[in-house]
Amino acid sequence: MKALLIDDERLARNELRRLLADFSAIQIVGEAANAKQAREQLAALQPDLFFLDVQMPGETGMELLESLEPPVPQVIFTTAYDEFAVKAFELNALDYLLKPVDPARLAAAIERLPLKGGARAPAAEKPAKLAAEDKVFVREGDRCWFVEVKQIRLLESEGNYTRVHFEDAQPQLFRSLNAMEDRLDPKFFFRANRRQIINFAWIDKIEPWFSGGLLVQLKGGAKVELSRRQAQEFREKMSL
Amino acid sequence: MTVIEQNSDANDRRRQRAKERLYVLCQMGGWTFFLLLQLVFIRVFNPKADSYQLAALVQTMTLGVLITHYGRRYLTQWGWKELGWRKLVPRILGFGALQSTLWCIAGYGLYYGGLQMDWPEKVSPVALVLASWINGSIVLVGWLCVYFFYQLFDRFNRLDIERLRLIATVKEAELRALKSQVNPHFIFNALNSLRALIDEDPVRARQAVTQLANLLRYSLQSGQLETVPLEDELRIVNDYLALEQVRHEERLRLRLDVSPETLQLPIPPMLLQTLVENVVKYGISASPDGGEIAIITRRESGGLHLQVTNPGELAAATPAKPSNTAAGSTGVGLRNAADRLRLLFGDTASLQLRSLTPKVVVAEAHIPLQPSKVPAT
Numbered sequence: 001m002k003a004l005l006i007d008d009e010r011l012a013r014n015e016l017r018r019l020l021a022d023f024s025a026i027q028i029v030g031e032a033a034n035a036k037q038a039r040e041q042l043a044a045l046q047p048d049l050f051f052l053d054v055q056m057p058g059e060t061g062m063e064l065l066e067s068l069e070p071p072v073p074q075v076i077f078t079t080a081y082d083e084f085a086v087k088a089f090e091l092n093a094l095d096y097l098l099k100p101v102d103p104a105r106l107a108a109a110i111e112r113l114p115l116k117g118g119a120r121a122p123a124a125e126k127p128a129k130l131a132a133e134d135k136v137f138v139r140e141g142d143r144c145w146f147v148e149v150k151q152i153r154l155l156e157s158e159g160n161y162t163r164v165h166f167e168d169a170q171p172q173l174f175r176s177l178n179a180m181e182d183r184l185d186p187k188f189f190f191r192a193n194r195r196q197i198i199n200f201a202w203i204d205k206i207e208p209w210f211s212g213g214l215l216v217q218l219k220g221g222a223k224v225e226l227s228r229r230q231a232q233e234f235r236e237k238m239s240l
Numbered sequence: 241m242t243v244i245e246q247n248s249d250a251n252d253r254r255r256q257r258a259k260e261r262l263y264v265l266c267q268m269g270g271w272t273f274f275l276l277l278q279l280v281f282i283r284v285f286n287p288k289a290d291s292y293q294l295a296a297l298v299q300t301m302t303l304g305v306l307i308t309h310y311g312r313r314y315l316t317q318w319g320w321k322e323l324g325w326r327k328l329v330p331r332i333l334g335f336g337a338l339q340s341t342l343w344c345i346a347g348y349g350l351y352y353g354g355l356q357m358d359w360p361e362k363v364s365p366v367a368l369v370l371a372s373w374i375n376g377s378i379v380l381v382g383w384l385c386v387y388f389f390y391q392l393f394d395r396f397n398r399l400d401i402e403r404l405r406l407i408a409t410v411k412e413a414e415l416r417a418l419k420s421q422v423n424p425h426f427i428f429n430a431l432n433s434l435r436a437l438i439d440e441d442p443v444r445a446r447q448a449v450t451q452l453a454n455l456l457r458y459s460l461q462s463g464q465l466e467t468v469p470l471e472d473e474l475r476i477v478n479d480y481l482a483l484e485q486v487r488h489e490e491r492l493r494l495r496l497d498v499s500p501e502t503l504q505l506p507i508p509p510m511l512l513q514t515l516v517e518n519v520v521k522y523g524i525s526a527s528p529d530g531g532e533i534a535i536i537t538r539r540e541s542g543g544l545h546l547q548v549t550n551p552g553e554l555a556a557a558t559p560a561k562p563s564n565t566a567a568g569s570t571g572v573g574l575r576n577a578a579d580r581l582r583l584l585f586g587d588t589a590s591l592q593l594r595s596l597t598p599k600v601v602v603a604e605a606h607i608p609l610q611p612s613k614v615p616a617t
Contacts, residue, residue, distance in 0.1 A: 008528075009429070009487050015436035034528045055425070057528045080428035099432035 001113065002029045004047040006038045006064070007078065008056045012099065016051055016078070019101055023110055035059035039068070047073055049113065051097075054079045062139060066174060070183065071134030072146065076109050088142045129185040138164055140171035150188070153202040153218050155180055157195045165222060190234060192216065192224045200238075259394070266386075267309065274379070275301045292357065300347050304376075307339050307346070308383050315384075321391045332384045340376035344369055410583075422459045422480075423517060423573075427452075430483050437486065448486055451479040462509035466584060470537065470544065471503040473512045477535070480513060484520050491530025492520065502537040505544040507607055508584050514577040515548040515603045523550025523601065543588070546605040554595045574603065581605065 003026050005013045013031050020026050029045045032038035034056055041047070050073050052061040065072055077096040079085050089096040095109050130136075132150035139145075147166050154165040157177035164173050173180070181191055192198050202218045209215040212228035226234055278297055282289045315321065320331060348369060351357050359365060430452055437445040458476045462468075485492050516535065524530045531551035538545045578591040588608045596602040 008525075009433060010489060011433040011436035011440070011487065012429075014440065015432060018436070018439065036528075055525070057526050057530075080426075080432060081424040099428055100435045101432075 001025055001049050001074075002027055002045065002047040003049040003051060004028075004030050004032060004038065004041050004045065004073075005051045006032045006035075006056070006061070007051070007053040008033050009053075012053070012078075015099075016101065019103055019106055022103070023107070026110060035061075035064040035067070038064055042068070042073075049074045049076070051076050051078055053077075054082060054085045062144060065137040065144075066139055068137065070136040071130055071149075072137045074113055075137075075146070076113075084142070088144060091143060094144070094146070130183050131185070132188065136164070136173065138171045138173050140169075143169070143171070145169065145171070149184070150199075150201065153199050153220055154222050154224070155184075155189075155197040165220070190237060191230075192226050192234075193230060196224050198224055263312075267305065270383075270386075271301055271305050274304075296351055296357075299350060300343075303343055303346050303350075304379070307343055308380065311335070311339050312387070315387070320388070321395070325388075325392070328388055332381055332388065336381035336384055337377050339380045340373050343376045343380070344373050347372070422455060422513075423521075426484075426517070427456070429487055433483075433487050444486070448483060451482050454479045455483070459510065459513075465509050467506035468509045469504050470507050470512070473507055473509065474498065474503075474535075477512055477516050480516065481520075484524070488520075488524055488530060492524050493530070493532040495532055495534040497534065497536045499538050501539050502544055505539065505607070505609065507544060507546075508577075508580055511577055511581065511605065511607075512546060512548070514573050515546070515605065518573050518603065519548050519550035519601075523552045527552065543609055544605075544607045546607070547602055549596060549600050549602045551599055552601050553598070554593065554601050577605075581607065585610075 003020070005016055005028060007013045007016070010033070013033075017028055017031075020028060026049070029047050030041045032041045035058055038050075038052075052064070052075050054061040054077055056064075059067070061077060065075065075094070077085070077089060077094060078099055078101070079096060080099045086096065086098075088094075095112060097105060097109060130149045132148070134149050135146040136149065136152075137144065137146055145166075147164065151166045152164055155173075155177060156163040156165070158172065160174075160176050162173045162175055162177045162180050163170050177195070177197065181189075181197060184197065188201060189197050189199055198216060198218060202220070203216055204219045205217040207215045207217070209225060209231075212231060214226040214231040214234060216224045216226060216234075218224065275298065278301070279294070282293070282297070286293075315335075320328065323331070352359065430448070434445055434448050434452070437448060455476055458472075481492070481494055485494075512535070516533070519533050523533060533551075534547070534549045536547040536549075538547075574591070574593065581589045581591050585608050589606060591603070591605045593601065593603050
């Protein structure tokens, strides 16, 4: 697995490098001292895993993740002492390491990583469609999530942002619905109307609606209206 | 603090309004009761009383209400509410007698002078007026007694509340003084750097262990001392900065400009340390390129003048972005330091943050030579 170390302290990066030397599965491909460098390294090196310091000058680790074009790599957060961050990690079941890092704790974190390494497609001219297992990072206040694309039931446009509905949360994503539509696989997602995109896998019931339209009810309760034109397209897709 | 103060202001206003309502209720209720009592007496002892006599009674009572109501203003104005009962007793008697005189003049003046009523037969006017005056004095002194009894009771209550509030403030300050020890985020980052340093530069690592030990020891002991010589504090600030330099390397540059005559001046422990920590947090840690921080000390106008400058903008010192709250406080450290300074030295001490130039922020503290003794609770 290709890992990128992101920490503003050179010594902290060295220390992590030394600790990771014992894990043959982890191959460190680069280091970054701030969010800007991290973005450059991400584009150039295509790592599968971030060791990401939460507190960094300029942008924080969270802000870096939010700014990334999905899919985001696997992330193991590192922090020295931060009650807020640790609470947020625990609340959201994100993996984190406390500095100085306990080698046993590091081993456990690496153990938990999904085995499929190098799943990222090589950098293409146009970013590829998101796969069902790809992850999107969203944050709202103290809460943050790595959402698998297949868990998303519904995406709703809110100006330049998109509200993402999954499980029992609906945080905002800092991307427009149109930008998201370009990245979503049309095999799974359908543009129901100007404001909404739905996930086929989460459709519960379909009812006829006014003047040839359809009313689609999603698991979890949300109802989405389709105009006649969109209903037509929808029927064609469903019959495939 | 400000929130608590605002609350207590609002509370005071609410209390004031409640007291005013109580006064109106007692004043109207008391006099109405007194009037009814008099009417009953007249019915019982003088069934032949005519409506003129009843009207005179109502008039007398109304005058009583007015005299006591307007007299009350002077009680506040003259500050009698703050007096002890020893000084209060003769004043109450005197004021009661004075008010009674006014009452008699107004009452008899209106009744016999204004309305031209006939004097009752077989009664000497002098005896009548004198009896009325004595009666009036008793009533008014009674009124004043009730009034001041309530005031004493209220003042006792208020002092009690004030005392509790003061205790709470002191406790809060003490608590925060404990919290003004070294930032845990820093300690764990330093330990992490140290771990890396052990392999990389063992000599520097050993030095860093000593510096961290010094800093922790000083921080733990700082709660026990009111002030320390600036020299001691500077030594610890140097250790701290050396450790930060291990972490931030070339991003942290330091300039010391310490006037030798300031070295023995007293300073609350951890004050300069707090300022420097703040500067490192917002001036160095927050910017990818870091910068230079300067510590300047001067002796001037009977006190110690401290300046700690760092690159940055003032807005950056109080980050508005919620994401940065994770880093810890937003100016809490500085506010604590300012509170501690005020508790210890009174209002002559000051601590403020301002822009020196658009690109440089300075934290300035002025510390008088002598700590003022705060009332111990």
